[in-house]
Amino acid sequence: MKLRPIAIHLPQFHPFPENDEWWGxxxxxxxxxxxxxxxxxxxxxxxxxxxxxFYDLRLEEARIAQELLAKQYGIYGFCYYHYWFNGKRLMHEPIDRKLKNPKEDLPFMLCWANENWTRRWDGNDQEVLIEQKYSDQDNEDHIDFLLPILMDDRYIRVNNKPVIVIYKPNILPNMQETIKCWREKAKAAGLELYICHMVFSYQKGWDHLVEGFDAAIDFEPFGIRRKSVFQEIRESNKKNKSGILNKVKNIFSEKETDNRYNRIPYKWMGEGLAHQKQFDFKLYPSLVPGWDNTSRRGTNPTLILEDSTPEYFGDWLSKIKSDFTPYSEEENFIFINAWNEWAEGNHLEPDHKFGTQYLESVKKLFLNQL
Known part of the structure; x- marks a missing residue:
């Protein structure tokens, strides 16, 4: 059965007034x-x-170049992050311009990034730039805005149901009311929705399918199919601090006895994965080509996946492809996080070190089946 690889897409690569105000x-x-x-x-x-x-996503040429590259290497479509704050939108120019341009024909879906907008990227989680204020009225306004997009011919569907993703449903004050509202408003417009959410290993309650959703998406590198990366970091640090290096740290630097940058071998990520059949809900697999957000957070990164190579990425991708049996003919997604998270060291787009080699790994497994 055919699979549909979906690359998560960050539409951050263009200037807009809020970024000018907050960051310069x-x-x-x-x-x-x-x-x-x-x-x-x-x-x-x-x-x-x-x-x-160094593209600017306001430009048609840049967006079309991305789509052509994705098609060339077997990516079925993009999952764009969608930023909505009580009617206020951010980073919307790329998708708005795509919607108006029939030449941009790569299939797409939206993921509502439903967190507060903070200075978390540079390590200051507490400073809120735009706050999410949830309400019944906002539920209605939001789905009313989304419906014309969901009806676009290029929008990705499952059995004719547009797929929409909520990033973190557990932070909604009444998630059941939100998705009930969305389904009812969509039904009145002649649509059924296929609603997914991400799952994470690092916080209790985000590692299972929330009631009322159709499916979950494993969000790597913080996914639920192996031990948490943060658990691995804690255990690694504990071993280092209690081991022989700690006893002779007058000889070795502290850097050598303590994993201060939260470093994990990339190869570890694709090992010891729980099988799809172990989960009693619909769970779409994912993987990352890398992760290193020191460009955002300096010497305080969330995580550094060391020694990522196209070969290791290809091995991981091959494992999850072989393990994954679609839930139906169209419930067949594998997510790659991400297409262009450059400031997380996490991108399929070609760089100076590896060129198109990560994309070649995707092409090898998927291009001929599309």
Missing amino acids: KGFTEWTNVTKAKPLFENHYQPHLPSDLG
Whole structure:
């Protein structure tokens, strides 16, 4: 049965007024990417784009180039992050312009990034820039806005039901009311919805299918199919601090006895994965080509996946492809996080170190089946 690889897409790569106000005139994600520096020996930073360059997603040429590259290497469609704050939208120019342009024909879906907008990217989680204020009226306004997009011919569907993803449903004050409202309003417009949410290993309650949703998406690198990366980091640090290196740290630097940058071997991510059949709900698998957000957070990264290579990525992708049996002919998604999270060191788009090799891994497994 055919599978549909979906690449998660960040529409941050263009200037807009709020970024000018919060981060400085002309800020885009490229600002963070280009300032990154290596923190230790053989640390791969900065990640710099090759084939597509430092694009501006307001430009039709840039968006079409992305779509052509995705098609060339077997990506079925993009899952765009959608930023909605009580009618206020952010980073919407790329998708708005795509909707008006029939030449941009790559299939797509939306994922509502329903968190507060904070300075978390640079490590300051407490400073809220735009707050989410949930309400019954906002539920209605939001789905009313979304319905014309969901009806677009390019929108990705399951059995003619548009697929929409909620990033973190557990932070909604009444998630059942939200999805009930959405389904009822969509039904009145002649649509049924296929509603998914992400699942995470790092917080209790985000590791199962929430009632009322159709399916969940494993959100790597914080997925639920293996031990949590944060548990692995804690255990690694504990071993280092209690081991022989700690006893002779007058000889070795603290850097050598403590994993201060939360480093994990990338190869570990694709090992010891729980099988799909172990989950009693519909769970779409995912993987990452890498992760290293030091360009956003400096010396306080969330996580660094060390020594990612196209070969290791291909092995991981092959494992989840072989393990995954679609739930029906159209419930057949594998998610790749991400297409262009450059400031997380997490991108399929070509860079100066590996070129198109990560994309070649996707092409090898998927292109001929589309």
